[in-house]
Amino acid sequence: MIWPAIWPRLRRRAALPFRMLAIARVLARHDALAAVEDLEVFPALVAFLRRLGPKAKPGRPGEKLARALVELGPSFIKLGQFLATRADLIGERMAGDLAQLHDRLPAFPGAQAREAIEDELGAPLEELFLAFDETPVSAASIAQVHFAVTRPDAPVESDTAGAEPPLGGGPAPEAPPQRPGPPVEGVPPDQGEARAVAVKVLRPGIERAFERDLDLFYWLARLAERTQPRLRRLKPVELVDLFASTVRCEMDLRLEAAAASELADNFQGDDSYVVPAVDWERTGRRVLTMTRVSGIPLDDRQALIDQGHDIPGILQVAATIFFNQVFRDGFFHGDQHPGNMMVTAEGAIAAVDFGIMGRLDRETRYFLGDMLLATLSRDYRKLAQVHVDAGFLPPGQSQELFAQALRSVCEPIFGRPLQRISFARLLGQLLSLTESFSMPVQPQLVLLQKNMLMAEGVSRQLDPSLNIWLLAEPLIADWVRANRGPEARLRHGAESFGRALERLPDLLRHLEVVSRGLAEQGVRLHPESLKALDRRRSTARLAMGSCLLAAAALALALIALF
Numbered sequence: 001m002i003w004p005a006i007w008p009r010l011r012r013r014a015a016l017p018f019r020m021l022a023i024a025r026v027l028a029r030h031d032a033l034a035a036v037e038d039l040e041v042f043p044a045l046v047a048f049l050r051r052l053g054p055k056a057k058p059g060r061p062g063e064k065l066a067r068a069l070v071e072l073g074p075s076f077i078k079l080g081q082f083l084a085t086r087a088d089l090i091g092e093r094m095a096g097d098l099a100q101l102h103d104r105l106p107a108f109p110g111a112q113a114r115e116a117i118e119d120e121l122g123a124p125l126e127e128l129f130l131a132f133d134e135t136p137v138s139a140a141s142i143a144q145v146h147f148a149v150t151r152p153d154a155p156v157e158s159d160t161a162g163a164e165p166p167l168g169g170g171p172a173p174e175a176p177p178q179r180p181g182p183p184v185e186g187v188p189p190d191q192g193e194a195r196a197v198a199v200k201v202l203r204p205g206i207e208r209a210f211e212r213d214l215d216l217f218y219w220l221a222r223l224a225e226r227t228q229p230r231l232r233r234l235k236p237v238e239l240v241d242l243f244a245s246t247v248r249c250e251m252d253l254r255l256e257a258a259a260a261s262e263l264a265d266n267f268q269g270d271d272s273y274v275v276p277a278v279d280w281e282r283t284g285r286r287v288l289t290m291t292r293v294s295g296i297p298l299d300d301r302q303a304l305i306d307q308g309h310d311i312p313g314i315l316q317v318a319a320t321i322f323f324n325q326v327f328r329d330g331f332f333h334g335d336q337h338p339g340n341m342m343v344t345a346e347g348a349i350a351a352v353d354f355g356i357m358g359r360l361d362r363e364t365r366y367f368l369g370d371m372l373l374a375t376l377s378r379d380y381r382k383l384a385q386v387h388v389d390a391g392f393l394p395p396g397q398s399q400e401l402f403a404q405a406l407r408s409v410c411e412p413i414f415g416r417p418l419q420r421i422s423f424a425r426l427l428g429q430l431l432s433l434t435e436s437f438s439m440p441v442q443p444q445l446v447l448l449q450k451n452m453l454m455a456e457g458v459s460r461q462l463d464p465s466l467n468i469w470l471l472a473e474p475l476i477a478d479w480v481r482a483n484r485g486p487e488a489r490l491r492h493g494a495e496s497f498g499r500a501l502e503r504l505p506d507l508l509r510h511l512e513v514v515s516r517g518l519a520e521q522g523v524r525l526h527p528e529s530l531k532a533l534d535r536r537r538s539t540a541r542l543a544m545g546s547c548l549l550a551a552a553a554l555a556l557a558l559i560a561l562f
Contacts, residue, residue, distance in 0.1 A: 016219055023072060023216075031057040032068035062097025069101065074141035074206060075213035075247075077101060082243045085450045089239075099450065107144050110134025113201045120284040127151065128282055130194050137198070142206055142250055142355075146199045147292065150279065197279060198352075200253060200288040207251055214244055250355040253288035260290065260354040266329045272317045274350035293350040295342030299458050309347060311462050317349055319472035322455055326448065327369070327479045330360040336451050338458055358447045363390070369480045375426075378414065380407045387439075397437050405433055422456055 027033050057064060069080040083090055084098035113134065114125050125132055130151040136144040221236035249255050257278045264275040274293055282289035296303045298318070304311060325332035333340070334356035342350050360368070367390045374383035384403035387393045393402055409429045433439070459468035469476075 016216055019216055026071050027065075027068050030064050030068040030071070031059075032061070032064040060093065060097055062094035063100075065094070066098055066101045069098075073209070073213075074105065074203065075210050077105075077141040078247050078250075079217070079243065082246065085446050086239075095450075096453070099453070105139055105141055107136045107139035108203055110136070110146070112204050113144070113146060113199075116201050116204060117199065117287050120287045121282060129199075132199070141203075142247075143200050143202045143253070146201065148197050148199050148289075150195045150197055150282070150289075152194050195279075196292040197282075197289050198276070198292045199282070200256075200290075202251060202253065202286040210247060210251070214240070217243070246356070252285050254283065254285055256355045257283050257288055257290075259357045262331060263325075263333065263351075263354065263357075266331060267321075267324070270324075271346070272348050273321050274344060274348050276350075276352065290352075293342070293344070293352065295344040295350050297338050298341040298343060298349065299338035299461050301462050304343060304462075307345070309343060312466060314343060314347065314349070315459055315462060315466055315468055316471050317347070318455065318459070319468045320475060321349060322451075322468075323472045323475045323479075326360060327365055327476065330362065330365055332358045332360075332448070332451065334358040334447050334451065337454050341458075356447075358444055358451070360444055360448070364444060366484060369476075369484045372476065373480055373484065375410055378410070380404070380410070383410075392439050394438050397439075402433075402437055405436065409433070422453075 059067075066080060069076040080098045080101045084095050084101065086095065090098075111134070113136070114132070117128070118125055121128060128151060129148045131149040133147045136146050138145045217240045218237065221240045224236045225232055257280070260275055261278050264277065267273045267275060276290035276293050279289040279291070296307060296309075298314075301311065304314065322332070322336075333351055333354065335353060336351070340351060340353045342352075344350050367386065370386045370389075371383060374380075374386055380403040381400075383406050384393070384399050387402065388399060393399065410426065413426060455468055459466060
């Protein structure tokens, strides 16, 4: 029957107005309606709710909104983090406030984590792990992380075989001769030995809760498109589509495992960047197991100094890693806040949490390189042409006026001390021109800009006298010269021509098949296509008749005038 299938959705739709009222009360309680006022969305409704709320509270609108989103729960925290990447929509200040949104929630019971692991991996926990700490080390909106030690596949007969390696990351107990040495961080798991791991487990019921809130987000997006004409350019429904696909990917931990594996492959042989290895035997859609890494948080300056680390050296490593991810590989960690980055005892940078990743295809990387060259040479006509060549400036928009707008954004930065120049904010201001010139928003560049802001913030916190992008400048210059210089353009042109020649035999063969079919059978159309042509032909006849009648009426009117 259809009714049982659609009843849950109908029930959720009927509950939307009540859910909206509850959300409005939370926003009013935190005085977060100021953020909605700044966006000028539903002003009459906001004014009414304002009267019901408490007096104004201290803080910027974005800070108040962040506090309200935390109270509203996981889906809204993720929505706030998503909006933080869209400074082009909500403004740089509010985006900056939402970027500080803490993705921390109370932990769910360890017993539920055990049950989820056993259901997902199809085995008792004791068969999977030698030790499992039910107290999580971190709890976020979608998942939480537990420390554990893997169980060796083959038992070892010795006095120390039953001893449990410590959960806190200390040295493993002395091993018998036939067992390999203690776990090494960043080395792929060997099923013949016990290894310290981190186990990420999805929150129970998170998928169902997200789908419920997603109904609300779609309803609001459609309402905004119908009632707020100025928001239609931003395509609210498509934004919710993008948000939904992003979070659904985060809720499939196999995809996060694949992202970590790809990132590790990109840095294979590079000891400066540590990516935990995936334990695929203990990973599924709702469970992710990786080797455990440890270190000092990247923004803890005093702890780094106390451990004897060289701060400029660490920033050089960070700049090189960022460059390699963005320009060399076109695949970068999309959430590089200090909580996800740490410095190991050897001075390498280790990363965790690969749920959000960014990709830049080769053409986008070339666009960034060309944009950088034109900006540094202060050639704004060239910079505008770069946007035209990339297809970002819509037809009908004045290229000269766009060049003038680019000058207004870029000129103020020249003449400043280099350590005071924020290239992330420059990129953000360039992206903010999208509204004035009806340019399509490039989500991958917005995510890149968000990560550049994070990197600059950490860099200035560690050493205000350094600009992290100046450390990467020689690498970027070499890459631009190798990939966008005259010789590189000639080489790429030759490669494109070669690829076209390779496809030519297939093209000719397909053309021959089509030509033979036309010669033997003529043009054959599907019946539905014929019906559509008949309808269009009838419409064309009516349109032609209307045009002829209008022309005749115009002729008669002219004759009457004369």
